[in-house]
Amino acid sequence: MSARAAVRTPVVPRGPWALSMRWHDLLFMHWPVPEEVLRPMIPGSLAVDTFGGSAWLGVVPFRMSGVRPRPLPAVERISDFPEINLRTYVVGADGEAGVWFFSLDAASRLAVRLARTFYGLPYFDARMSCHPEGGWVRYESVRTHRGAPPARFAGRYRPRGSVFEAAPGSLEDFLTGRYLLYSAGRGGRLMRAAIRHRPWPLQPAEIDVDRLEMTSPVGLEEPSGEPLLHFARYLEVVAWFPEEVG
Template identity: 55%
Template sequence: MANGRVAGWWRAWRASTPPFAADHRPWTLPDQPFAMWQVWRDLLFAHWPVPPEMLRQTIPAGLDLDLFEGQAWVGVVPFRMSGIRLRGQPVAAPWLGAFPELNVRTYVTAPGGARAGVYFYSLDAGNPVAVALARRWYHLPYFFARMRVGERAGWIEYDSWRVHPGAARSRFRGRYRPLGEPYRAAPDSLEAWLTERYALYTADRQGRPLRGEIHHLPWPLQRAEAELQFGALTAQHGIVLPDRPPLLHFARRLDIVAWTLTPFG
């Protein structure tokens, strides 16, 4: 039994490249080994178009706002995080476990339109250890929140109340469910532009832009319906959402790997 565990750890440690295809990526995989695995479950993409001028001053220097046909987009994304493990761990870290996460995001590139990715305005999470580690290691605006997620009659029911010390309070409540069968977004479609992102961007305390590469298979999207209630979650960032229904997509599960942050520019 002990020999089997050692062999499992050794195989996991040697797995320096993701065990799934990469030919769909817009650029090649990083040369260095990935840092961690994650599993995202029961995820909703809720997206709204907004004027680019509303967002340009809200992203760090050294990043360009990414636009689709001249339009910027803001996303609110609730999901369940699970399966977090460092490369070299054959099983998930027990002190992280599974927890809800909710992020507010827009879409950016490196200067000149290179390597389209995601910029996060906020990330609420139900695990204080994960929040502390992500703030320290990834320089991301994570906040601890009291969160409840369940499933009833096919609906994912979600409730999040931010209680992070010193942070502005915000509440998110809603429910959502998938409609129809999973599909892959067509290349060059708005759906692909919003979801097929393989980098995240942030800045360190000195304001230096940082990029973290991620990798996954193409999103198994489904149409969705949702009933959502939130106010300060986006307004506290100066974002005024249009008075129109969001564009909705659901994904039951996606396995991802992530690399450590690197400076650029």
């Protein structure tokens, strides 16, 4: 589906938001991939979203804090943890663009189980760390989920350049301007949940990768070539519970 055909503005969800959180030191790593490679892995009711004739595969490490359900307060050590996800971009039958996650690893057993239960997302337990290292962000993740295929990421990254907002219609807007996530609910039902946040405060970035083993567990080859990189230092986000797509 072309970039122009999809709607990437924030949706207007029904009812109050369900979750509040903060995202820190986030890195977007993206590679163009042929649409036909991802098509068998996406539900038939969704179109693979493309830009410049390519689908896009993303690996996104970051750190979360203050994660809390409405109306409860955040709890130290429970509400703060790293997460890394493997994703692509899709469009629903009504033209609403969103994110499709192949996997999400998190260093919170509670968050993993709640996300699996209430959002139908493929979350996995992992041993993870994310901390500053001389101007860089040092990040490591090793999946520990019982019975799940192994997945690992290790490296360091940092911003390189001024903060900017993605221009409407640009590749940066296509990759980051997403306000819906799609997932498979019970019985294979297609679900989607809305999120809200201000435009991403993006920066160009660089990375030193020690290990990237995120795609083979879902049947994809490891990405080749240099990724397109964008960094975001901080963003506040609210999310709604998913609803079945009619």
